[in-house]
Amino acid sequence: MTTTTAVRELLLSRIRDVADHPEPGVVFKDITPLLADPEAFAALTGVFAEQCVRHGATRIVGLEARGFILAAPVAVATGVGFIPVRKAGKLPGATLRQAYELEYGTAEIEVHAEDLAAGDRVLVIDDVLATGGTAEASLDLVRRAGAEVVGVSVLMELGFLGGRARLEPALRGAPLEAVIRL
Numbered sequence: 001m002t003t004t005t006a007v008r009e010l011l012l013s014r015i016r017d018v019a020d021h022p023e024p025g026v027v028f029k030d031i032t033p034l035l036a037d038p039e040a041f042a043a044l045t046g047v048f049a050e051q052c053v054r055h056g057a058t059r060i061v062g063l064e065a066r067g068f069i070l071a072a073p074v075a076v077a078t079g080v081g082f083i084p085v086r087k088a089g090k091l092p093g094a095t096l097r098q099a100y101e102l103e104y105g106t107a108e109i110e111v112h113a114e115d116l117a118a119g120d121r122v123l124v125i126d127d128v129l130a131t132g133g134t135a136e137a138s139l140d141l142v143r144r145a146g147a148e149v150v151g152v153s154v155l156m157e158l159g160f161l162g163g164r165a166r167l168e169p170a171l172r173g174a175p176l177e178a179v180i181r182l
Contacts, residue, residue: 014040048074055150057123067126100137116145129154132163
């Protein structure tokens with residue numbers, strides 16, 4: 001499903017702004033109304049599935065936590081594997097871990113070491129591109145596992161936070177696609 005103006009408007013109409021969450025001055029983009037609407041959720045899944053097929057992805061990586069919700073149905077719809085990238089300490093067994101900088105400190109994410117390998121073509125899916133730290137760390141993890149990044153797809157890009165500029169070097173020519181840019 002191509003991202004048309006009508007699809008963007010439908011999706012935007014199902015995203016709720018929540019003022020002062022999680023702290024004063026922040027406007028949180030709540031996608032739960034979009035997820036509750038089968039038409040909107042199906043439309044978004046279709047857009048991501050089209051991107052997956054166009055890039056020849058063989059694996060979909062979803063970033064914790066809302067990226068899981070968006071990425072898993074895309075993997076099912078396209079018949080490719082779904083790989084969760086989790087916050088550190090959540091996965092059992094051998095993992096690859098990547099630390100990254102946040103505006104207010106540091107964090108770490110990880111993936112099972114055996115879930116990605118050479119020859120895998122990975123599309124990373126998340127809900128929001130804000131400052132780009134989590135996405136950048138996920139690209140490092142995918143490549144450390146030996147896989148190729150074929151793209152990053154997000155529901156929303158918050159352009160005023162500069163995530164695209166931060167992420168650009170880590171993309172190494174792979175496309176970054178945002179269904180909605182704010």
